[in-house]
Amino acid sequence: MTKWFVSISLLLVCLAMIPPALIARQRAVTFTKPRIHIIQDMDAQLKFKAQNPNTLFNDGRSMRPPLEGVIARGDLMEDAHFYKGVINDEWATTFPGRMPVTLDLVRRGQERFNIFCQPCHGIAGYGDGIVNLRAMRLMDAPLLGNGTTWVQPKSVHEEAIREQPVGQIFNSITNGVRNMSGYASQVPTEDRWAIVAYVKALQRSQHARETDLHARERAGLGDPIDRRPRSDEGGGE
């Protein structure tokens, strides 16, 4: 009779459901195995893109690090003022000629400071960034800390640091200081000078005097605020 015919048809329909079900599953989950490209075209060519591995070398790098002592064209860094923050073996107290201090430079410095410095130094430079907070918390929880040792970054508003010449601040950013790593490889030279300009602006912002204001703004200040508790407020508690 038709029984076998119906069974085979049903079986075929059921089998036909399997591929869509597998595809639906594949779409819904994450996977760690390499992506399968059914039509390869020329997706993977015999060439090296940036940071691709190369089995030819022992370290697996396709981007070869320069040999020791090699200086690329334009990387001689002759201008000690610009590249090292030094003039005649003394910390430079002025910005290099090619980095005129403008509002744009300070704004650039602000942006770069908030990217590269703020995580540890805090948005205002007091050494209270979120990485610092987390490190402090990890030190308080030795089981979670896994050997965390952390020294809070110095506040850039400390007097000793406020008095540092710009060349010395530039050098600290470039080569690091105490526990801080150098940022020469992460932040281009121009941007490091921009950060110096912003740090100087930050420092000034926290130690501003009335005389820093324009006469017009000073006139709007009124009398100094009286911070003594008023008698009618009582003791509070």
Add this chain to the structure above:
Amino acid sequence: MGRYHYIFPKWSNLLLPMMILGGAIAPLYVVMVVAYGFSPLTTDVGFQPQQPVPFSHKLHAGDMGIDCRYCHNTVEFTNHAAIPPTQTCMNCHTQIQKDSSQIEPLLNSYITGMPMQWQRVHDLPDFVYFSHSAHVNRGVSCVSCHGRIDRMEIVTQMKTLSMGWCLECHRAPEQHLRDPDLVTQLGWGIDRSLEQMIEDGSFWRQQNNLNPSQDCSTCHR
């Protein structure tokens, strides 16, 4: 009974319509399975390779809010958004969590100078020349192509990165344009409606005079 034995049974009349039906459905079925199954939504989205160190973008970029550019610092001036060298990790991890077993490969790399074998998650075909700087500096946020990285414990491919998907945006980029200063704020605009995003994007498109090209040679050289 005997003489009917060699006559086709009555139900065999059904065979022809069934075969026509099957013949009509089968090609449709194949086309649908191929379209559905070979689509990059199936083959590429959801790729989550295992990394040598379980680096959490959620912790670093999300909870702590470290800017994307702290590590991927070349993104603004080169085509390639660099995977950071071990040194960048060690800016903090010479001190923080330094005895953690998860960080051991990092320490080994730092001591020996051998590079970390990070696995590439977002990989375009080798005949595509994509420029990160061209997009980021014009106000296309990281989130448009990479998704909410700041919420990912393990980075996963969220978008197809297919040519059709690229062209969708190149034809009508407004939805993905914003103030170039906000490109690394992945959560920005989450409270806005699509209309607001398009309105804002139109402003930045006009402001920066953006006319994304749809020429072949823009991406294929």
